Amino acid sequence: MLATQLSIVANLILAGAATEVYSVELGGFDTHAAQANTQSELLTQLDTGVSAFVDAVGATERGSETVVLVYTEFGRRVSANASAGTDHGGPTSSWSPATR
């Protein structure tokens, strides 16, 4: 679960660990077929995990020192393929939710 990974990171940040950069991952977005259901579940995980992390860290002094970047390895094509999925594409987007 992404939320659990982020919980560990939040623990480390709040404990004052010296590590400056943490990374966590959520796989399964390579949806070449039947994208709708899979993507919905994954985005729900992303939403709950990141939101909880932002809330937890943002409520502390470390929130002003923490930057979150959500990015993906690959973009997806905008148009669906014949399998109700999408193939790799160039453009994608990165998100940066503010902890404060």
Added chain:
Amino acid sequence: MPGMKALFDDKRLAIVEVSGSPTPTTAISSPWTSGRARSRRHRRGRGGWAAGSTRPARTRCARLASARPCRSPSPGRRSKGGDPHRQAPAARYRQPAGPLRRHGQGDSGEPALLAGSASADANLLVVDRTLGPILNRTVDSDPLHVKASDSVALAGSSAAALAIANGGEASRVATCSPPSSASWPT
């Protein structure tokens, strides 16, 4: 995505568009997560695509809402009207433009995405100034990657997590105050 929407509505979510890989089968993020810059020239920009066989071009970004990615840049570093590119230092967030545009052909949505994102360069500068130093630092640092498989063993165990942060030296583990469990989805 109600959580992200709430952040978006609260102007606490910045969205940088067209930040993907110049080729659809290559991950732009690998140099960030590996902590290993592959060569000196790759260290000049995030993602390792600052230099290569394709001439780099500025990455565009579009503001979908009044974005505030973190703290605003200090007033002294802000662009004061006019063309932001003329007064601000060049953004370091770059990627080759050619392949990206080529992949956009034949897909009606992607050219529109590119065109729309081209209208908000000023916001790119704000995002770049805020996140740029941090992202560039990931190329030189050694990020701590928390894997999904770690989660089972480490869930709720801040001591073990701290041991990892300290290179496995449990004797250096300090007391940790985890965030409220009520905040976390189960």
